[in-house]
Amino acid sequence: xxxxxxxxxxxxxxxxxxxxxxxxxxxxxxxxxxxxxxxxxxxxxxxxxxxxxxxxxxxxxxxxxxxxxxxxxxxxxxxxxxxxxxxxxxxxxxxxxxxxxxxxxxxxxxxxxxxxxxxxxxxxxxxxxxxxxxxxxxxxxxxxxxxxxxxxxxxxxxxxxxxxxxxxxxxxxxxxxxxxxxxxxxxxxxxxxxxxxxxxxxxxxxxxxxxxxxxxxxxxxxxxxxxxxxxxxxxxxxxxxxxxxxxxxxxxxxxxxxxxxxxxxxxxxxxxxxxxxxxxxxxxxxxxxxxxxxxxxxxxxxxxxxxxx
Numbered sequence: 001x002x003x004x005x006x007x008x009x010x011x012x013x014x015x016x017x018x019x020x021x022x023x024x025x026x027x028x029x030x031x032x033x034x035x036x037x038x039x040x041x042x043x044x045x046x047x048x049x050x051x052x053x054x055x056x057x058x059x060x061x062x063x064x065x066x067x068x069x070x071x072x073x074x075x076x077x078x079x080x081x082x083x084x085x086x087x088x089x090x091x092x093x094x095x096x097x098x099x100x101x102x103x104x105x106x107x108x109x110x111x112x113x114x115x116x117x118x119x120x121x122x123x124x125x126x127x128x129x130x131x132x133x134x135x136x137x138x139x140x141x142x143x144x145x146x147x148x149x150x151x152x153x154x155x156x157x158x159x160x161x162x163x164x165x166x167x168x169x170x171x172x173x174x175x176x177x178x179x180x181x182x183x184x185x186x187x188x189x190x191x192x193x194x195x196x197x198x199x200x201x202x203x204x205x206x207x208x209x210x211x212x213x214x215x216x217x218x219x220x221x222x223x224x225x226x227x228x229x230x231x232x233x234x235x236x237x238x239x240x241x242x243x244x245x246x247x248x249x250x251x252x253x254x255x256x257x258x259x260x261x262x263x264x265x266x267x268x269x270x271x272x273x274x275x276x277x278x279x280x281x282x283x284x285x286x287x288x289x290x291x292x293x294x295x296x297x298x299x300x301x302x303x304x305x306x307x308x309x
Contacts, residue, residue, distance in 0.1 A: 004108075004152070005074075005080045005081070005106055005107065005108035006080070006108045006109065006151060006152045006153045006154055007152060008040075008079075008080045008108060009040055009080035009082070009108035009109050009154050010152065010154060012039045012040055012080070013154070013184075013207060013233060013234065017224075017228060018224050018227045018228040018232050018233060018234070018235055019039065019040070019233065019234055019235070020038070020224060020235050020237070021038065021040055021041060021042045021082065021234065021235065021236050021237070022036075022038060022041060022042070022237050022240055022241060023041070023042040023043060023044035023047060023084075023236060023237060023238040023239070023240070023241065023242075024041050024042070024043060024044070024047075024073060024081075024241060025043070025044055025047035025048045025050070025051045025052075025069075025241065025242055026048075026051055026052075026069065026072065026073065027072045027073055027075070027076035027077075028076075028276075028277070029241045029245075030073045030076050030077045030081070031076050031077055031276065031277075032241070032276070033077070033079070033241075034077045034078065034079050035276070038079065039079060039080075040079050040080040040081070040082065040108065041077070041079055041080075041081050041082070042081075042082045042084065042236050042238070043069070043070060043073060043081060043082070043083055043084045044084060044238045044239065044242065045057050045061070045066065045084040045086055045121075046121055046122075046238060046239065046242070047238070047239065047241070047242035048061065048065075048066060048069050048084075049061040050242060051242065052065060052069060053065075056121065057121035058118060058119070058120055058121060059086070059117060059118035059119045060118075063089045063098070066084075066086075067101055067105060070083055070102075070105050070107065071105055074105060074106045074107065080108030080109065081106075081107055081108055081109075082107065082108060082109035082110065082111065082154070082156070083102050083105075083107045083109070083110040083111070084110075084111065085098055085099075085102065085110040085111055085112045085113075086112075086113065086115075086119055087112065087113050087114065087115045087116070087117060087119050087130075087138075088112050088138055088141075088142070089117075090117065091134070091138075092134075092137045092138055092140070092141035093141070095112065095138045095141045095142050095145070096141050096142070096144065096145040096148075097145075098110075098112075098142075099141075099142050099145035099146060099149070099153065099155075100145055100149055102153060103146070103149050103151045103153050107153060108153065108154060109153060109154030109155070109156060109183075110142075110153060110154075110155060110156070111155075111156035111157070111158050111186060111209075112138060112139065112142055112155070112156070112157060112158060113158040113159065113160050113188070114129045114130055114134075114135035114138065114158070114159050114160060114161065114173065115127060115128065115129055115130070115160050115164075116128045116129065116130055122160065122188045122189060122211065122213065122238075123163075123188070123189050123213045123217045123218050123219075127160050127163050127164045128164050129159070129160055129161045129164045129165065132172070132173065132176070135159070135173055135176075135177075136173075136176045136177065136180060139155070139157045139177045139180050139181075139182055140180045140181075142155050143155065143180060143181040143182075154183045154184070155181075155182055155183050155184075156182065156183065156184040156185070156186055156209055156234075157174070157177035157178075157182035157184070157185055157186070158185075158186040158187075158188055158209075158211075159173040159174055159177070159186070159187055159188065160188050160189070161173055161187075162187050162188065162189050162190055162191065162195075163188075163189045163218075167187075167190075167191070167195055167198075170187045170190075170199075171187075171198065171199065171202055174187060174199065174202060174203065175202050175203055178202070178203035178206045179203075182206065183206070183207070184206060184207040184208065184209050184233070184234060185199075185202075185203065185206055185207070185208055185209065186208070186209040186210075186211060187199050188211055189211075189217070189218040189219060190210075190218075190219050191218050191219065192220065193220055193222070193230070196210070196219075196220070196222075196230050196232070197230050197231070200230055200231030200232060201231070207233035207234060208231060208232050208233060208234070209232065209233070209234035209235070209236060210222075210227055210232045210234070210235045210236070211236050211238060212235055212236065212237055212238075213238060213239060214237060214238070214239045214240050214243060215239060215243055252267075
């Protein structure tokens with residue numbers, strides 16, 4: 001029997017070291033993560049909202065749109081994918097539906113936060129969190145939905161209370177999330193190496209995740225070795241792929257406006273692009289269904305009927 005995505009993710013995270021996870025935003029970026037040799041991948045709500053709608057990550061993108069994007073990403077790759085579950089899209093009952101749909105979609109894991117609705121993006125202003133009891137009940141509901149579904153989806157409990165209230169509050173909530181069964185913990189926008197050390201000292205048996213926002217986030221950008229030394233098990237890089245894509249497109253457009261086509265050294269060849277998006281695999285599979293009367297012209301792609309004149 002094939003290994004489930006959740007079981008594969010649990011096996012990966014149980015192995016030694018800190019595990020680095022880039023964040024994708026569509027099927028193509030997920031495929032590139034897989035081809036680069038990463039064992040698993042996150043989705044980024046920020047990047048999906050930007051790529052799909054060109055809108056900020058402030059709950060303007062809908063649950064259905066996020067789920068649809070997830071379907072496309074999961075179908076494109078074989079590595080485990082961890083979903084950005086935002087705040088579960090409502091109360092504890094909404095969280096249960098979010099978990100059930102994530103399981104059906106084929107996600108290996110999901111992280112859920114304790115923000116109010118509408119939510120705000122991590123590391124940005126205006127974040128507010130729900131009361132303690134509601135935050136804990138959301139994670140309990142997620143655990144219950146997993147049990148009721150007979151799944152082992154990996155649940156990461158995230159608190160945004162570091163910015164919204166205090167670091168002490170974020171530690172209390174993280175411990176409470178661990179107590180109700182969260183598989184891993186995340187304090188978003190944790191602000192110093194000292195805070196990171198204190199975070200890793202609570203609930204020592206529960207893995208800790210660092211959300212390392214590139215380009216100016218609040219969390220120190222420590223190396224993988226430094227993260228492992230402090231006690232982190234998971235490291236997410238939410239904006240690398242989106243950020244470099246934006247800059248690359250801006251540079252290409254600036255050049256094209258001047259009549260300058262991107263040079264061969266700065267872009268993949270057409271053959272590379274075709275391979276990445278699956279042309280070669282398609283051609284190989286297509287040959288399995290070729291008939292004796294159909295011959296495909298390698299030069300122009302037209303169909304030549306050898307049996308008909």
